[in-house]
Amino acid sequence: MKFMGYVRPDGKVGARNYVGIIPSVTCANDVAQAINRQVQGTVTFLHHQGCCQMPPDLERVTNTLISLGHSPNLAAILIVSLGCEGTDHERMFKELAATGKHVEIIHIQELGGVSKAIQAGTDIARKLVIEVSGLQREPVDISKVVMSIKCGASDTTSGMASNCVIGYVADKLVDLGATVIFGETTEFLGGEHLLARRAINKQVGNKILQIVDAMEKRAKSIGCDMRKGQPTPGNIAGGLSSIEEKSLGAIVKSGTKPIQGVLEYWEHITTEKGLWIKDTPGREPEILTGMAATGAQFMMFSTGRGAPQGFPSMPVIKICGNPNTYQNMENDMDLNAGLIITGEKSIEQVGEEAFAKLLKVLNGEMTKNEAIQYFSAIDIHCLGPVI
Amino acid sequence: MDLKLALKVNDKDNVATIFANDIRDGTEVEIRDKAGHMDKVMVKGDVPYGHKIAVRDIHKGDLIIKYGEEIGIATKEIAKGEYVHIHNLDSMRGRGDLQGGAVS
Numbered sequence: 001m002k003f004m005g006y007v008r009p010d011g012k013v014g015a016r017n018y019v020g021i022i023p024s025v026t027c028a029n030d031v032a033q034a035i036n037r038q039v040q041g042t043v044t045f046l047h048h049q050g051c052c053q054m055p056p057d058l059e060r061v062t063n064t065l066i067s068l069g070h071s072p073n074l075a076a077i078l079i080v081s082l083g084c085e086g087t088d089h090e091r092m093f094k095e096l097a098a099t100g101k102h103v104e105i106i107h108i109q110e111l112g113g114v115s116k117a118i119q120a121g122t123d124i125a126r127k128l129v130i131e132v133s134g135l136q137r138e139p140v141d142i143s144k145v146v147m148s149i150k151c152g153a154s155d156t157t158s159g160m161a162s163n164c165v166i167g168y169v170a171d172k173l174v175d176l177g178a179t180v181i182f183g184e185t186t187e188f189l190g191g192e193h194l195l196a197r198r199a200i201n202k203q204v205g206n207k208i209l210q211i212v213d214a215m216e217k218r219a220k221s222i223g224c225d226m227r228k229g230q231p232t233p234g235n236i237a238g239g240l241s242s243i244e245e246k247s248l249g250a251i252v253k254s255g256t257k258p259i260q261g262v263l264e265y266w267e268h269i270t271t272e273k274g275l276w277i278k279d280t281p282g283r284e285p286e287i288l289t290g291m292a293a294t295g296a297q298f299m300m301f302s303t304g305r306g307a308p309q310g311f312p313s314m315p316v317i318k319i320c321g322n323p324n325t326y327q328n329m330e331n332d333m334d335l336n337a338g339l340i341i342t343g344e345k346s347i348e349q350v351g352e353e354a355f356a357k358l359l360k361v362l363n364g365e366m367t368k369n370e371a372i373q374y375f376s377a378i379d380i381h382c383l384g385p386v387i
Numbered sequence: 388m389d390l391k392l393a394l395k396v397n398d399k400d401n402v403a404t405i406f407a408n409d410i411r412d413g414t415e416v417e418i419r420d421k422a423g424h425m426d427k428v429m430v431k432g433d434v435p436y437g438h439k440i441a442v443r444d445i446h447k448g449d450l451i452i453k454y455g456e457e458i459g460i461a462t463k464e465i466a467k468g469e470y471v472h473i474h475n476l477d478s479m480r481g482r483g484d485l486q487g488g489a490v491s
Contacts, residue, residue: 156404156437159454160394189480191456219481226481227473239404239437241451241471242478245458304437324408324436341406 001176003362004137005144005297006075009100013144014072015297015362017135018043018313019128021078021121022065024092025050025085031108032080034118039125041133043074043312047289047380051086054384058086063266064380067293069096069103070268073313075132076102078125080117083109102128137364143177145362146269148291148299148314149253150184152284154231155238155304155322159249161340161347162302162321168351169300169358170255170275179273181263181294182254183280183287185215186230190244191251195277199259207262211279218383230282234305238322253302265381268295284309286381288316298361300354308332309377310369315361318368319354334368391416393428395442397455402439402471404453410434418442432470439471451476 005013021044023032029046036044045068049061065087069077077096081089089105097103104124108117149166151158170180188195192212199205219226231240240246254275263269263278280290284307291299292314299316301307306329310316320326323338330336335354339345361367369375393403393416403418410416411433418426430440439453445465450457459476469475 156439157406160396160404186481190458194456216481220483223483225478225484227478230481236473237435239435239439239472241439241473241476242459243480244456244478245453248454248456248458322437 001142002139003142003145003359004364005140005362006072006135006137007140008072008075012070012072012295013140013297014075015315015364016073016313017041017075017132018073019076019078019125019132020045020069020071020074020313021080021125022069022092023047023050024065024079024081024087024089027051027082027085028080028108031114031117031121035078035080035121035125038122039129041129042125045289045312045378046376047378049380049382052387053086053382054387057382057384058088060266060382061380062087062091064289064293066092066095067266067268067295068289068313069101070099071292071295071313073297074101075135076128077104078121078128079103079105080121081105081107083107102131104128141177142173143273145173145178146181146294146296147173147178147358148181148294148296149301150182150287150291150299151250151253151302152282153303153305153307154235154240154246154249156240156249157321157338157341158302158304159252160321162304162319162337163249163253164340164347165319165335165337165350165354166253166300166302167255168347169354170253171257172351172355174255174257174275177273179269180255180275181269181278181291181296182275183278183290184250184282185211185279186219186243186282187247187250188212189216189247190242191247195251195254195259198257200261204259204261208259208277211262215281238305263294265290266293268293281381285377285379288314289378289380298358300358302337303333306332308369308374310367310375311378312375315367315370316375317354317357317361332368393418393440395420396453399455400452401441401443401445401449402451402453403442404437404439405430405434406437408436416440428468430470431466431468434470441465441467441469441471443467445471
């Protein structure tokens with residue numbers, strides 16, 4: 001089975017062909033945004049990190065931004081640096097240039113301020129966009145697909161309909177030799193034993209238990225009941241009574257295949273195949289960023305209450321498990337898994353519809369959130385304090 | 388009258404999820420499991436779409452089971468047909484408020 005993608009110099013295959021404008025620190029966001037608004041064919045990543053953080057977090061931010069740049073959906077990259085940030089913009093430039101992509105960097109302070117940096121950056125971005133805009137898609141094997149999956153604004157239909165559909169698609173892609181990544185470590189609480197049982201070996205099983213334990217300890221260190229934080233008030237209004245119930249419904253979307261390993265939040269995959277976990281929180285801005293940094297060409301996102309957001313460089317396919325929500329928010333939902341709840345369709349039927357949809361999206365068809373550019377709320381998950 | 392359906396996912400479950408609108412105290416719903424077995428029960432309490440009811444009596448301190456796994460603990464006596472949610476189900480995870488939960 002094939003799809004039409006952009007083959008990059010490092011062998012990865014993109015489903016989109018953007019020039020990525022990457023601010024190396026939050027202080028560079030306005031310049032990055034101005035360039036992005038001026039030059040079509042660019043996307044930017046307006047995060048809030050990169051300075052006055054503990055060194056491990058600064059390294060985490062640097063690594064995550066590098067991994068974002070590795071995404072095969074980006075054809076070329078412009079790094080926008082302030083000049084005095086805590087992240088390592090020189091390493092960003094060096095490691096991204098090593099992918100064979102055309103990478104440029106500007107420094108706001110060195111260029112003499114914001115307006116001059118916007119002008120210089122716009123000129124560079126225009127050049128990069130013209131350079132990559134003629135690249136052509138070519139047929140590539142489906143095993144080059146990296147699908148990320150997530151559920152957000154869940155209710156009790158998620159675990160019984162939309163997550164089952166994603167599980168069906170995940171199994172099918174793994175059987176075809178592709179890669180599937182899931183995360184939301186918080187939403188393993190209460191279901192981690194089921195995941196550990198599916199690990200390819202004891203070491204991976206222990207790692208799964210370890211990341212869940214670390215996430216639970218971070219939550220417990222605040223000294224209160226996690227409920228309302230997770231599950232959220234929206235989850236609770238949707239009928240989810242505890243994190244355990246939410247988790248058991250959430251892990252259904254990972255399908256049934258063996259779990260090959262656990263990726264750190266900032267890591268990008270190189271040649272890994274099969275089903276993988278990425279250690280992420282459940283909140284959208286952070287997990288979407290983490291998943292795009294993995295190198296996923298797209299995300300399949302399940303919702304019950306109706307989560308509309310996407311991500312700049314990664315199309316997000318919304319699949320809604322709640323028939324009432326689908327009817328109410330059809331403009332934001334790409335697929336209706338609510339028909340499983342009403343008994344009109346089977347999981348397999350909607351699963352095949354979802355598979356057909358993802359092939360179209362890989363080939364270039366826009367998702368609903370992509371078409372309206374609802375994707376600016378992004379961020380990088382850090383562990384320590386802002387100092 | 389429309390069928391008012393509640394789904395029991397796993398044989399071990401002591402709760403079922405109602406996928407119907409306008410479930411009021413005293414409404415009769417049909418609980419179905421995967422094998423297609425049916426059990427009619429009178430709902431106690433107003434239950435919103437997608438929320439749960441007990442499929443048998445659950446005692447205070449008993450585990451509440453869905454998907455065949457623990458989703459919490461009953462904080463009150465719960466009768467068959469009664470609405471089960473955060474008012475009578477406590478989570479057992481991420482409980483920094485409990486003894487030993489907080490980092491000293």
